[in-house]
Structures are given as structure tokens and as C-alpha cells.
Amino acid sequence: MSGDYGDFYATKQWGFPKAEAADHVPSPEQFMPEYLLDPTFYEKGYHREELGAGFHWVTSPAGYDAAFMQTGNGVIVIDAPPTLGENLQAAIESVTDEPVTHVVYSHWHSDHIGAASMFGQDVEYVAHDITRELLERFPDRYRPVPTSTFATDATLEVNGELLELSYKGADHCPGNIYAWAPAQKVLTKVDIVSPGSVTFMHADASENISGFFQAHDDILSYDFTALVGGHISRWGTRQDVEAAREYWHDLRDFADEAIKEMSEPEALQGFLVGLGREHQLVGAENWINSMVNYITEKTLTKITSDGRTWPERLAGATPFTKYHAYTVMESSRLERTHHGYQQRGSGGPWFIV
Ligand SMILES: [Zn+2]
Incomplete structure (x- = not known):
């Protein structure tokens, strides 16, 4: 810094003060499931749970979550976070020999789909129209441009297994969709509710806060038994969503x-x-x-x-x-x-x- 204010700048501490653990309340127990304390989770780089018949949730030590669904004739993957990366493939291979045939993008953000390219060029990449527009406009070698898109609703059916995709408008970002597995009663809706926590800073960097609020109601309109929220090493229950909704209100x-x-x-x-x-x-x-x-x-x-x-x-x-x-x-x-x-x-x- 230069000019008349040289000393003034030199003595200032800018920005936020360092957060100290002693100044904060520790996380409640519901946020610390046992697998987080298991060293093998950190060695393997993933933890997998079957939330419904053939529908699996996978999380990483970094707190990014994805999902995949077995159909008996290929695997449908939802999201491919780079922090999970090839450990997601390892999680899939731990339960099935079926190849991945479809990759669904919840939304265009790199932190949730930035490892999608590992599935190669022979799979279908399914997303909302806006996600395709954004990935064509801002190309990324790690995020293949979707090969199949929709505007409001679409049903992905593979070998009789259903994944119902729906877009209800901008919330966390434009093009952020709902993926509903009706037989398993599992809903995937990413970056709205982080089960058990208040979500990451600034409503998880959401672009449209009115839409962010509405998404809580829309999530609850599904008759789900499990929510894949994309974060943070926890899948969610209705109670988790209701608590988050109350907090935001x-x-x-x-x-x-x-x-x-x-x-x-x-x-x-x-x-x-x-x-x-x-x-x-x-x-x-x-x-x-x-x-x-x-x-x-x-x-x-x-x-x-x-x-x-x-x-x-x-x-x-x-x-x-x-x-x-x-x-x-x-x-x-x-x-x-x-x-x-x-x-x-x-x-x-x-x-x-
Ligand atoms: Zn996001």
C-alpha cells in the first residue's frame, strides 16, 4: 500500500477475525453418525448406504454426497462430485457389475458434477435445459454437456426402474432439479437442505432465496422416506427438512x-x-x-x-x-x-x- 495511508493500512487487520472453537457450540449428536468416526471411511474415501431397493447413497469425507440406482440393466448415477471422484465408481462396483448407463446432473455446479467426465462418452448425461445452456456457455472438460435435457418434467425409465425428474424454477441456482425414485421413496434435491445442519454459508451460496424457501415446501410435498441433499455426510428425514424449514422461517x-x-x-x-x-x-x-x-x-x-x-x-x-x-x-x-x-x-x- 502506498500514499498517505501507508501506515494506516499496515496496522489494520482486515476481514473477519479467526473463528475459535471455544466461541462456538459443538455439533449435536445427530450430526455425528458412527461411520464418521470409523477410520476405514477415510481410508476408502467413501461410505455407501442402500436407502431403498437398489438405490444407494454415497458420501465422502469432504462432505459431498451423490447417489446411484441399480436397474438390472445398467446403473443410473446422480451427480459426480470431484471430492468423491473415482471413489464413487468404487462404491458402485462394491455392489454391482452393471455398467453405468446414465448420469443425471442435479445442477450445473462444478463441486457436484465436476467428476462426471470419468464416465466417458458412452453414457447418457441427463439434466435440465438450463444446465445444458450453462455448460455450453461455460464449457468444462470435466462436465460433459448433457445429451438429454427437459424443461419441466421427464421420466427416466430403465428396465422398469423409474426416476422422475422435475424442475420447479430457480432456487439454489437456475436448472436445479428434483429426482424422485417413487418405488424407493427417495428424493434427491441438492444444495437446499443439508440434513442435520444449517447448510453452508449464505444459504449455500443460493442465487434465488425466494426459490430457496419455496424448495423446502416442494421437498416436503414428496412422500419421501429419505432425502439425498448433496451434503454433508448425512442423508435426511422429513424431520430434518421440517427443522431446516423452521430455521429459515x-x-x-x-x-x-x-x-x-x-x-x-x-x-x-x-x-x-x-x-x-x-x-x-x-x-x-x-x-x-x-x-x-x-x-x-x-x-x-x-x-x-x-x-x-x-x-x-x-x-x-x-x-x-x-x-x-x-x-x-x-x-x-x-x-x-x-x-x-x-x-x-x-x-x-x-x-x-
Ligand atoms: Zn450448488
Whole structure:
């Protein structure tokens, strides 16, 4: 750094402080199934469970999950995370000699399908139309362009085994689909609910938070006994999805409160007192962070529907809730209705709420 501010930059600690374990609540027991404590999981690089007849869930030590389905005449794979990589092939070969004939992409993200190319060019790659568009637009040698796509609904039938694919609109990202195995009652819907935890930061980097909320309801509209959520070394039950849904609705309720209270013109002006135009964005940061802190504290200390707090129910609540609070608050301001707009002739202060 140079110029008049050289010393100023040198003495500053920028960014976030280092998180310390002592400042956080440990994950609840439901988040730590036995196989995570088994050294062979880490030696093999995968753990596999059969969730329904011929439908298998596979997870990796890195917390990325995929699935595959035996049909008696070839294997249908759902997703191929690079962190699982060829260990997914090992998991398939541990139960069947059938070759892989289909690879279904849940969505276009590299972290979930970035090992798909290992299945070669003789398989069908099945995905949503938008996923094909994105992979044609941003080509990747590790993510073959889908060979078969659909717009709203499609049924993949191999040797009488069914996988019903459905697209209900953008959520985590455009083109993120539902894959439903009706005979096994297993639903795959990736990057919405991470069973047992609050999901990764910023609603798992979701692009459309209104769609992210809706996806929880859409997941629950299926009569599933197991959910493959893509993370994080846990498959999910209805109870897991209901808990996640309740957590997000708490965040949204507190976000509504925070926006209402702190975005009234008078409150807003308070964040700018004593700041000139040159420091106006410092006031903006304090305004945003005050809302985030309010939402975070309210969410973490609330006694929830089963009598416990969120840190007692879901892993990652204390480190990640502040990121979710930001995402829900900011998306509420962007995606949901405002309560009006500036009236002609009223000048300032700004009208935001
Ligand atoms: Zn994703």
C-alpha cells in the first residue's frame, strides 16, 4: 500500500477475525453418525448406504454426497462430485457389475458434477435445459454437456426402474432439479437442505432465496422416506427438512423485524450522523451489520418448536447463522415487496423499508 495511508493500512487487520472453537457450540449428536468416526471411511474415501431397493447413497469425507440406482440393466448415477471422484465408481462396483448407463446432473455446479467426465462418452448425461445452456456457455472438460435435457418434467425409465425428474424454477441456482425414485421413496434435491445442519454459508451460496424457501415446501410435498441433499455426510428425514424449514422461517421473520425497525427514515439517518459523503458507506456497513446482528442474536437465542435452541438442534448454527442472516435480510430487501416508495416533493431522507 502506498500514499498517505501507508501506515494506516499496515496496522489494520482486515476481514473477519479467526473463528475459535471455544466461541462456538459443538455439533449435536445427530450430526455425528458412527461411520464418521470409523477410520476405514477415510481410508476408502467413501461410505455407501442402500436407502431403498437398489438405490444407494454415497458420501465422502469432504462432505459431498451423490447417489446411484441399480436397474438390472445398467446403473443410473446422480451427480459426480470431484471430492468423491473415482471413489464413487468404487462404491458402485462394491455392489454391482452393471455398467453405468446414465448420469443425471442435479445442477450445473462444478463441486457436484465436476467428476462426471470419468464416465466417458458412452453414457447418457441427463439434466435440465438450463444446465445444458450453462455448460455450453461455460464449457468444462470435466462436465460433459448433457445429451438429454427437459424443461419441466421427464421420466427416466430403465428396465422398469423409474426416476422422475422435475424442475420447479430457480432456487439454489437456475436448472436445479428434483429426482424422485417413487418405488424407493427417495428424493434427491441438492444444495437446499443439508440434513442435520444449517447448510453452508449464505444459504449455500443460493442465487434465488425466494426459490430457496419455496424448495423446502416442494421437498416436503414428496412422500419421501429419505432425502439425498448433496451434503454433508448425512442423508435426511422429513424431520430434518421440517427443522431446516423452521430455521429459515425464523430468520425471515427476524429479518422482517430488523428491516422494519432499522430502515425507517429516522433510524436510517441515525447510521449516517457525523459522516460526510466520503464516509457514507461506513454508515451503510453499520446499518446492514446492525440488522444482521439483530437477526443473528434473535435466531440463536430463540426457544424453537421442540423446546431447544437452534445451536442445540442443528450443526453449524453458531458459526453460520450470521451469514444466513445477511443473505435472508438482503434478499428480503431485493426480492420481496417494499412498503411503498418515496413520495414526490418529500426530498430526503431516503425511503428504503
Ligand atoms: Zn450448488
